[in-house]
Amino acid sequence: MELTLTDFVLFVVFGSCFLVLILTAVSRTLHARSEARSLADRFICRLCLHAYEDHSHGKITRCPQCGAANERDRNRRFC
Numbered sequence: 854m855e856l857t858l859t860d861f862v863l864f865v866v867f868g869s870c871f872l873v874l875i876l877t878a879v880s881r882t883l884h885a886r887s888e889a890r891s892l893a894d895r896f897i898c899r900l901c902l903h904a905y906e907d908h909s910h911g912k913i914t915r916c917p918q919c920g921a922a923n924e925r926d927r928n929r930r931f932c
Contacts, residue, residue: 896923 894906898916907914914923 899923 891906894908895904896907896914896916897904898919898921900921901916901919903916903918905917912925914925915921916923
């Protein structure tokens with residue numbers, strides 16, 4: 854089978870479109886995962902309502918503004 858110029862151009866165009874779609878899907882997935890990780894470390898203090906991030910793995914986190922103790926597994930409907 855001989856490859857004509859028209860066939861080659863079509864393969865390149867469709868191949869690049871397919872590659873863009875695949876890279877877009879991978880990029881969206883990685884971005885969603887990083888957003889979920891960031892949201893898991895985000896807290897709102899129960900006393901002063903200060904929003905902060907805590908990357909430690911302890912069960913209790915301290916608010917940097919007022920020092921109140923906040924539980925990690927507590928209802929997080931505000932985030």
